[in-house]
Amino acid sequence: MTEQRYHVVYRGNLREGFEFETVQQNLSRIFHLPDYKAEKILKARKVVLRKNLDQNAARTFAAVLKRAGLDVVIVASGTGAAKAAKIASPPPAAPPGPDRPASAGPPAPARPPGPIPLKFQGTGSGYFRIWIVNIILSVLTVGIYSAWAKVRRKQYFYGNTRIQDASFEYLAEPKKILYGRMIVVVGFLAYSAVSELLPIIGSILGLAFIFILPWLVVKSLAFNARNSSIRNIRFDFTGTVRQAGVEYILWPFLAVLTLGILSPYVYYRQKKFLVENSRYGTARFSFTAAAKDYYRIFLTALAPILIGILAAAATGFLFAPASALVILVLYLYLFAFFSVKTTNLLYNSSRLGPHRMEADLKINEYLVLVLVNSLATALSLGLFHPWAKVRIYRYKIGRLTLIPGASLDEFVAAEKQQVSAIGEEAGDFFDFDIGL
Numbered sequence: 358m359t360e361q362r363y364h365v366v367y368r369g370n371l372r373e374g375f376e377f378e379t380v381q382q383n384l385s386r387i388f389h390l391p392d393y394k395a396e397k398i399l400k401a402r403k404v405v406l407r408k409n410l411d412q413n414a415a416r417t418f419a420a421v422l423k424r425a426g427l428d429v430v431i432v433a434s435g436t437g438a439a440k441a442a443k444i445a446s447p448p449p450a451a452p453p454g455p456d457r458p459a460s461a462g463p464p465a466p467a468r469p470p471g472p473i474p475l476k477f478q479g480t481g482s483g484y485f486r487i488w489i490v491n492i493i494l495s496v497l498t499v500g501i502y503s504a505w506a507k508v509r510r511k512q513y514f515y516g517n518t519r520i521q522d523a524s525f526e527y528l529a530e531p532k533k534i535l536y537g538r539m540i541v542v543v544g545f546l547a548y549s550a551v552s553e554l555l556p557i558i559g560s561i562l563g564l565a566f567i568f569i570l571p572w573l574v575v576k577s578l579a580f581n582a583r584n585s586s587i588r589n590i591r592f593d594f595t596g597t598v599r600q601a602g603v604e605y606i607l608w609p610f611l612a613v614l615t616l617g618i619l620s621p622y623v624y625y626r627q628k629k630f631l632v633e634n635s636r637y638g639t640a641r642f643s644f645t646a647a648a649k650d651y652y653r654i655f656l657t658a659l660a661p662i663l664i665g666i667l668a669a670a671a672t673g674f675l676f677a678p679a680s681a682l683v684i685l686v687l688y689l690y691l692f693a694f695f696s697v698k699t700t701n702l703l704y705n706s707s708r709l710g711p712h713r714m715e716a717d718l719k720i721n722e723y724l725v726l727v728l729v730n731s732l733a734t735a736l737s738l739g740l741f742h743p744w745a746k747v748r749i750y751r752y753k754i755g756r757l758t759l760i761p762g763a764s765l766d767e768f769v770a771a772e773k774q775q776v777s778a779i780g781e782e783a784g785d786f787f788d789f790d791i792g793l
Contacts, residue, residue: 362434363415365407367398367427375426383425386595387639399427409434421639472715473761477754479517481744487513488743504535518754520587521765528591529584537577571601582635588769596634604630621651624699632707640768646706654698658691665690689731693724704757711762718756726752 371380377399384395398404406429407418415431422429491506508531515525548566552559575598582594604627612619625648632644665687697718704716730745761768 362409364432367404369402370428380426473759475757477751481747485743504531523588526586574601590638593636621655622648625651643708715758
């Protein structure tokens with residue numbers, strides 16, 4: 358007997374409490390549609406959004422669309438609209454019997470597992486072999502191989518980073534990375550040539566680049582997210598160019614006008630933009646930090662800055678090299694301070710559904726690690742760089758712990774079902790990467 362199939366039908370209405378623009382953006386994100394196509398769907402009287410799904414997939418897909426703000430029903434395939442079958446609730450519980458006495462009540466919810474530490478299994482020598490080959494081939498190909506070099510590097514670090522029995526994957530195509538870098542190189546060469554021949558036009562193009570920057574940022578973030586996965590579910594980034602323009606142009610400009618007073622707030626808004634526009638499958642990340650948390654970090658750093666400036670000034674009168682040493686120590690300490698504090702705050706304030714992360718980096722430990730890596734890299738004329746990178750990465754990963762709020766297997770299974778129901782693709786042709 359053929360299994361009954363179902364259609365998910367949009368009935369031409371938005372759910373109560375949802376704004377049209379918000380639902381339009383949600384629909385564009387789910388189906389990777391241009392805004393005008395999403396608007397056309399929402400203004401239609403009746404649209405079949407997904408056909409011939411099994412019952413579970415239809416329920417899941419309908420639930421996703423309802424959360425996005427659409428009024429949808431599930432219709433049995435082969436029936437008319439008058440015979441639409443809305444499947445809104447789970448099937449009834451099994452009746453009492455020998456295996457389930459009436460007095461037993463509902464089964465107790467499963468307890469979430471305990472904390473799960475992240476692990477990095479790579480080695481400095483293992484990465485050195487990749488690193489040295491990447492450098493040689495990139496030089497021989499005049500930089501063309503650098504796109505393949507990035508993929509090999511990322512695959513090494515991703516593949517050796519594990520949560521329980523699963524490791525991360527980096528799935529990018531080197532050609533798309535090369536495409537993005539060619540855009541940047543060609544744009545820079547054109548700008549340089551025009552600036553030499555027509556300085557006024559060059560200045561105008563320089564200003565125009567400021568407005569192109571948000572587009573480049575969003576495309577690069579989306580590319581890297583959509584090509585990262587774990588347990589066969591990809592990440593995603595859904596931030597818009599308009600949002601990026603506000604966070605990376607408008608607010609930094611206002612920070613300059615306020616002589617840096619708004620800098621912690623700008624940093625907070627940018628981290629919030631990155632986290633809250635990130636997805637794992639269809640699950641949305643949330644960010645619980647507040648601007649005051651970043652102000653606290655910046656204000657706490659004022660004391661060592663003032664002490665360092667006074668110490669440098671005092672030693673400068675007596676012995677100039679001592680003043681330079683004080684400035685170097687201050688710089689390294691502040692680098693470690695900000696890296697540790699902002700990393701801990703970022704992870705400790707990020708949530709994914711019922712799950713959260715804990716980061717416990719220590720300033721003194723990180724400072725010693727940076728000092729040793731810097732000295733070893735300098736004394737080895739740069740050959741220690743692969744070991745330095747692995748040491749830093751291993752330390753950061755080793756200080757991260759996943760705190761599950763529910764069963765990870767159930768969460769991953771639910772995400773796989775939702776992604777399958779939606780039929781979501783892993784990006785579009787215009788995604789590319791501009792980073793190194």
